[in-house]
Amino acid sequence: MARPRVRLVVTADDFGYCPRRDEGIVEAFLAGAVTSVSLLVNGAAAESAAELARRHRIPTGLHANLSEGLPVGPARHGVSSLLGPEGFFLGKMGFRKAVAAGDVVLTQVREELEAQLSRFRELLGRDPTHVDGHQHVHVLPGVCQVFAEALQTCGVSFTRLPLERGVGGCAWLEAPARSFASAVERDARAAMGPFAHHGLRAGAAGPACQGRGGALCPRQPRLQEAPRGDPW
Numbered sequence: 001m002a003r004p005r006v007r008l009v010v011t012a013d014d015f016g017y018c019p020r021r022d023e024g025i026v027e028a029f030l031a032g033a034v035t036s037v038s039l040l041v042n043g044a045a046a047e048s049a050a051e052l053a054r055r056h057r058i059p060t061g062l063h064a065n066l067s068e069g070l071p072v073g074p075a076r077h078g079v080s081s082l083l084g085p086e087g088f089f090l091g092k093m094g095f096r097k098a099v100a101a102g103d104v105v106l107t108q109v110r111e112e113l114e115a116q117l118s119r120f121r122e123l124l125g126r127d128p129t130h131v132d133g134h135q136h137v138h139v140l141p142g143v144c145q146v147f148a149e150a151l152q153t154c155g156v157s158f159t160r161l162p163l164e165r166g167v168g169g170c171a172w173l174e175a176p177a178r179s180f181a182s183a184v185e186r187d188a189r190a191a192m193g194p195f196a197h198h199g200l201r202a203g204a205a206g207p208a209c210q211g212r213g214g215a216l217c218p219r220q221p222r223l224q225e226a227p228r229g230d231p232w
Helices: 019-030 046-056 092-100 106-124 134-139 143-154 175-197
Strands: 011-015 036-039 060-064 131-133
Touching (some): 011 060, 036 046, 046 106, 060 134, 131 143, 134 175
Parallel strands (some): 011 036, 060 131
16 A cells, blocks of 8 residues: 655744855755745845745745744734833743743734734735744644634644654753753643644644754764654
């Protein structure tokens, strides 16, 4: 019996973060190493990145950001549970702590996500091919439900679920990265229900293939030696 064909999608995140990073991503796309990108619409280089995506016809999704930089939605104009005292997002761990403590107002998450989707359409002239979360914020408890509802409403069918069994045992990951990846994996499993209920399709591998700073290096094991992501 023939094995089902599997399509490998290699997505470069943080498109729009800065021109130098974008240049490398485009180079990787043109070389065939990357097949799609996820755009940070609040990134410093979002507009030039969008132009690169249009010029090179790069499949582009939204890298929804709730943890780094400035908001693009109503939170810009007043006090918000998403922001610190200086008006910036709370940071990678700060946002997670706020969610865990129940300090994040989910209606404000929805407003910011919708604003970023709107900004994406302004920049690209179309809907995103997929939506995922910067630093995996989209799988956090409660937040995942907001994402699922918003994506269904705007007709986006694809997201990312970093389901990698055994990621906590990856000795080549440094301890903080291993702990973070394990927490993300647990959150992703809990997010499967809301995402499936709203008709989203997802799958991913990545954290187990990373080294220092999230980059692959010659010392890293081959991709097939990393824990397998679950089919979903």
